[in-house]
Amino acid sequence: MTQRGVNGVRDAYDVVVIGAGLGGMTCANRLARAGRSVLLLEQHTQLGGLATWFRRKGHLFDVALHGFPVGMIKTVRKYWSKEVADRITQLRGIRFDNPQFRLTTDYTREDFTRLLVEDFSVPAATVQAFFDHTRSMNFYDDDGRTTRELFEEFFPGRTDVVRLLMEPITYANGSTLDDPAISYGIVFSNFMSKGVYTFHGGTDEFIGLLEKELLASGVDVRTKARAERILTEPDGRVVGVAVNGVTVGARSVVSNGNLKSTVLDLLDADVLPADFRTQAEAVRINTSSCQVYIGLKEGETIDYMGDLVFTSTAPTFDTDAMLAKEVTSRTYSVYYPENRQSVGRTAIVASSNARYEDWTGMSEELYKADKARLAEATLDDLSRYLPRIREMYDHLEVATPRTFERYTLHRGGSSFGTKFEGLPVSQNLPQAAPGLFHTGSVAIIMSGWLGAANYGVIVANEVDKYLGRGQET
Amino acid sequence: MTKDAIRQAIVDIIQEILPDEDMGGIELDKPLRDQLELDSMDFLDIVMELRKRYHIEVPEKDYMELNTLGSTIAYLEPKMANL
Numbered sequence: 001m002t003q004r005g006v007n008g009v010r011d012a013y014d015v016v017v018i019g020a021g022l023g024g025m026t027c028a029n030r031l032a033r034a035g036r037s038v039l040l041l042e043q044h045t046q047l048g049g050l051a052t053w054f055r056r057k058g059h060l061f062d063v064a065l066h067g068f069p070v071g072m073i074k075t076v077r078k079y080w081s082k083e084v085a086d087r088i089t090q091l092r093g094i095r096f097d098n099p100q101f102r103l104t105t106d107y108t109r110e111d112f113t114r115l116l117v118e119d120f121s122v123p124a125a126t127v128q129a130f131f132d133h134t135r136s137m138n139f140y141d142d143d144g145r146t147t148r149e150l151f152e153e154f155f156p157g158r159t160d161v162v163r164l165l166m167e168p169i170t171y172a173n174g175s176t177l178d179d180p181a182i183s184y185g186i187v188f189s190n191f192m193s194k195g196v197y198t199f200h201g202g203t204d205e206f207i208g209l210l211e212k213e214l215l216a217s218g219v220d221v222r223t224k225a226r227a228e229r230i231l232t233e234p235d236g237r238v239v240g241v242a243v244n245g246v247t248v249g250a251r252s253v254v255s256n257g258n259l260k261s262t263v264l265d266l267l268d269a270d271v272l273p274a275d276f277r278t279q280a281e282a283v284r285i286n287t288s289s290c291q292v293y294i295g296l297k298e299g300e301t302i303d304y305m306g307d308l309v310f311t312s313t314a315p316t317f318d319t320d321a322m323l324a325k326e327v328t329s330r331t332y333s334v335y336y337p338e339n340r341q342s343v344g345r346t347a348i349v350a351s352s353n354a355r356y357e358d359w360t361g362m363s364e365e366l367y368k369a370d371k372a373r374l375a376e377a378t379l380d381d382l383s384r385y386l387p388r389i390r391e392m393y394d395h396l397e398v399a400t401p402r403t404f405e406r407y408t409l410h411r412g413g414s415s416f417g418t419k420f421e422g423l424p425v426s427q428n429l430p431q432a433a434p435g436l437f438h439t440g441s442v443a444i445i446m447s448g449w450l451g452a453a454n455y456g457v458i459v460a461n462e463v464d465k466y467l468g469r470g471q472e473t
Numbered sequence: 474m475t476k477d478a479i480r481q482a483i484v485d486i487i488q489e490i491l492p493d494e495d496m497g498g499i500e501l502d503k504p505l506r507d508q509l510e511l512d513s514m515d516f517l518d519i520v521m522e523l524r525k526r527y528h529i530e531v532p533e534k535d536y537m538e539l540n541t542l543g544s545t546i547a548y549l550e551p552k553m554a555n556l
Contacts, residue, residue, distance in 0.1 A: 469528045
């Protein structure tokens with residue numbers, strides 16, 4: 001059973017994993033199945049990290065279950081179980097509604113090709129060349145181009161095409177046209193294949209099943225266990241973790257925390273080479289999010305309006321406008337009761353990208369007032385699709401970048417990890433502090449449900465290699 | 474291990490990673506990627522399984538040796554001969 005706190009932990013483990021996000025959980029499970037002793041520490045009461053949910057007055061809200069690529073089926077099957085993978089189902093309708101176009105798609109390559117050729121009059125050869133080009137992109141060969149330049153090459157002057165191709169990705173990972181083209185290409189081609197998928201039953205059931213697997217694999221799982229420091233020898237080699245005031249020995253440590261918090265907060269300042277620290281300090285954090293959670297009354301049902309609705313009233317795609325406090329662009333994730341039999345009610349979650357700075361440094365009164373304004377604006381916008389929405393709901397709640405910061409301990413409430421330069425810092429950390437590894441949302445590509453889980457596997461392989469064979473703790 | 478046993482060990486590992494694939498007709502000299510739905514994560518799994526089952530380390534610079542079944546057997550033969 002998962003225990004709260006650190007009572008009864010062993011003196012030492014092969015691996016201590018800090019943070020039970022999807023990366024930390026997958027890494028822990030993989031290493032335990034490889035025969036390593038693993039302690040998984042989570043500061044919150046629930047596992048899952050940003051793959052999380054909460055209950056209020058008979059409602060259940062998913063925070064980050066908006067849709068993941070088809071590759072998640074294979075990843076879950078390989079690193080978790082077939083039983084869990086079999087519950088992944090395809091989303092039926094992805095809708096776009098903005099001043100430039102309105103359309104519904106299943107977000108498969110076939111349907112996107114049809115849309116681009118028939119509705120947007122892009123030559124079929126150009127569409128195919130663009131898809132092939134993005135599919136061929138690898139994270140280790142950055143050609144230095146930005147996403148803006150990529151679009152300029154394939155679709156010059158086509159702000160409508162750019163919006164169709166870019167807006168969902170910006171919602172998914174906070175990236176902008178100024179980010180490297182490869183970070184766009186890799187994420188886009190992961191999605192743009194066989195559609196967008198969700199977990200039947202919701203995040204709570206998904207994480208619940210993973211937790212069972214972790215325990216079955218022999219992972220020592222602890223919630224309400226906050227790692228305070230990563231302990232090292234003078235030469236930087238990792239020897240343990242201080243958690244809830246207790247010292248636990250570790251031959252290796254994997255941090256699934258925010259990259260900057262890991263390097264700059266959990267380690268003593270003099271442990272790392274100065275240039276590595278400087279490099280880590282220079283890593284830019286991605287932006288954060290606001291969400292408005294709306295729970296419909298028992299018995300209130302809505303006609304199918306799509307599973308994901310990308311809406312905007314901004315004239316063209318504009319990252320600054322998407323981040324602005326005066327929200328013009330929202331994604332509605334609609335959760336129908338069929339997919340949530342345990343709850344039996346409809347929930348709608350409106351997400352928008354946001355800047356941490358816009359929500360901090362103000363009085364509590366102003367903060368509350370700003371949250372109330374966001375709630376009202378969201379209801380106004382949603383009434384374009386559901387005119388009776390104000391009568392239909394009986395619970396509404398707002399999350400801001402401060403909320404994300406509180407539950408995840410991420411610097412700046414980052415909901416999408418770091419910008420691209422976070423990747424080398426994350427990957428080279430074991431060279432600076434032997435035995436210390438990082439798996440977590442970095443560089444836009446190692447992000448989202450699939451990116452996080454796969455990065456957990458990649459790092460598990462590195463940890464396993466570092467530990468070697470024949471001296472298990 | 475004999476060459477045949479090494480071949481079987483590799484096939485067993487790939488079969489576990491890709492349970493739905495038919496491993497029967499794999500050609501020795503054709504890239505595994507052209508015959509199976511094998512992606513870069515799967516190759517990583519093969520490397521990790523080789524370490525777990527046989528304590529063999531395949532460094533990143535040698536990953537291309539795992540291109541075909543034949544090249545994989547040839548690469549692993551000296552490492553597995555004494556197992």
